[in-house]
Amino acid sequence: MADQKIDNSALEEAIEVFRADKERDSYVKVMELLEKSIVLVPAIPPKDMDPALMEELKSGRPVKFSRDTKIVPCLLRKETGEQALPIFTSPRQIPEDKKSPMVMAMPFMGVISMVSANQDKVSEVVVNPFTGILVLNQSVLEIAEKRRKAAGQIKTVQLTKEQFQDLAHNRVTHAILPKYLFENGEEGFKTLQREEGAFLLKLYEQIYPKGQKCGSRAEDFSLMTLNLTETIQLTRLDMPDETNKKGLCYRVYAVFKRDTEEVLYYTMVNTQDGNMIGRVMQDGKHEILEPAPDNGAEIEAILNLVEPS
Secondary structure (H helix, E strand, C coil): CCCCCCCCHHHHHHHHHHHHHCCHHHHHHHHHHHHCCEEEEEEECCCCCCHHHHHHHHHCCCCCCCCCCCCEECCEECCCCCEEEEEECCHHHCCHHHCCCEEEEEEHHHHHHHHHCCCCCCCEEEECCCCCCEEECHHHHHHHHHHHHHHHCCCCCCCCHHHHHHHHHHHHHHHHHHHHHHHHHHHHHHHHHHHCHHHHHHHHHCCCCCCCCCCCCHHHCEEEEEECCCCEEEEEEECCHHHCCCCCEEEEEEEEECCCCEEEEEEEEEECCEEEEEEECCCCCEEEEEECCCHHHHHHHHHHHHCCC
């Protein structure tokens, strides 16, 4: 069987919604999810397959074949004589009495490519044919094939060293650091306050390729912690000077509320409209709140956001 870690729960839910209402918008949602999914394709093992590999397949462990191995997918024959390719969104969609000796995990767009190359043999693709069936006919497959080819024509953009540094910086300030603080709470704040720049460089290391380092030094980061009230602790983090340019976060205000153990995370961002205060939510979303005041009035502005009057 294929890797059990495949998670198409959102896709399966979208399919159920479409089967219930048959609305066009529901179908569009299904196809959007499907195009990004890994699906399961039942197949016939090679005749000369090593018995030991066959046992691994039966036990559910993934098996790696050599490049010249020819895998033949199983097909379903319709009453009209045409054949359909079955695919499944998860192992539980395959009834015990319908399981094939082998199941391949493939990107859905890989399935589209395979079907496109065998149009004389496959008339349609059926998703979960034994449970909540969804039929993808020739017209749908043709559209998916056009989208697959169009995606393949998108050129890879090569980032300059400076562009990558900016991307890495915003990744740390907008995602990695807030996620760490949200997940670790007070202990996370203590680690940041204790290790300061050295800790932040460790976060940058998560982004840079092995062997490459962030251009900043630990001493380029400045950190200050204030106990504004008995329950509110604020940590101000000034980023390296070179980050004060359009599109980047140049300062962070992280707040820990002792009474509720709540974490609040605010960013100072240099935008096209000037310096703005933003906020990263616990679900990872970043939103711009209001214009940023002068440096000396920032803490008061943050406190007003933490405890609106």
